[in-house]
Ligand SMILES: Nc1ncnc2c1ncn2[C@@H]1O[C@H](COP(=O)(O)OP(=O)(O)OP(=O)(O)O)[C@@H](O)[C@H]1O
């Protein structure tokens with residue numbers, strides 16, 4: 001892991017993560033061996049979102065640095081998709097602050113996220129089966145002078161796919177005839193058209209076979225090499241270990257730890273997911289649901 005990070009030009013700070021948690025608690029940091037100061041591209045503080053009585057997210061703090069892959073893991077209902085939706089403007093947060101490239105921003109709708117440079121690839125990919133790769137890439141954002149510039153769009157499609165080292169034989173075949181991994185590639189390439197700074201992938205390897213998963217993980221590495229900040233939601237610990245630099249654990253809508261992948265064990269991550277190692281907040285909520293203490297011990301003996 002460390003050696004992989006070290007081979008990436010311009011991202012050597014990833015090899016010098018001081019200790020776990022530091023990125024989640026500091027806005028900027030300077031390592032003793034590294035005089036550069038790293039400012040997160042995206043910073044969340046106190047993000048809270050409820051749906052009626054359901055507290056989907058409570059007080060989430062998170063930092064994302066350009067050129068890193070941050071995995072977000074957690075059990076069903078932990079709040080992962082809600083966090084993605086807050087960042088993509090689908091469900092704006094109730095409270096908390098989002099700082100993007102050192103500016104406090106609001107993300108009230110998907111257009112605002114797009115304009116900021118936050119791209120999201122949702123799990124369902126939202127591709128049109130009957131349209132070919134080029135048509136899918138440029139759907140709704142077609143290049144045109146007086147009429148559609150087919151040649152330019154096809155050239156740009158090849159450029160994008162080459163940038164991702166994508167294995168797609170031709171850009172003129174319908175998406176329906178592509179494999180799951182190739183479709184994920186098309187969906188990611190589509191999101192790159194807006195030249196985002198941050199890309200969020202919701203379960204990019206779910207329902208993929210071994211070879212296709214490897215293909216998509218390679219793609220995630222290309223995104224990092226291209227300097228994007230990547231947030232990857234995943235249920236798969238192997239994928240997280242294979243590609244992430246850090247992993248943030250959500251539990252019951254709260255941040256239950258941010259770990260440097262080079263030093264954390266899978267057991268520690270799983271313990272944070274299941275609540276075997278709770279932080280102070282989740283311990284408190286567990287105490288509140290514990291059986292009541294016998295009232296005799298609480299009564300004044302006098
Ligand atoms: N639109 C909504 N309306 C009401 N409740 C919602 C809505 N979206 C999410 N929730 C609730 O918020 C909580 C967090 O859900 P979320 O979908 O973010 O979890 P998740 O971590 O993505 O889970 P999964 O792994 O199952 O996808 C859950 O209790 C869920 O029922």
Ligand SMILES: [Mg+2]
Nearest residue numbers: 077080081082
């Ligand atoms: Mg989800």
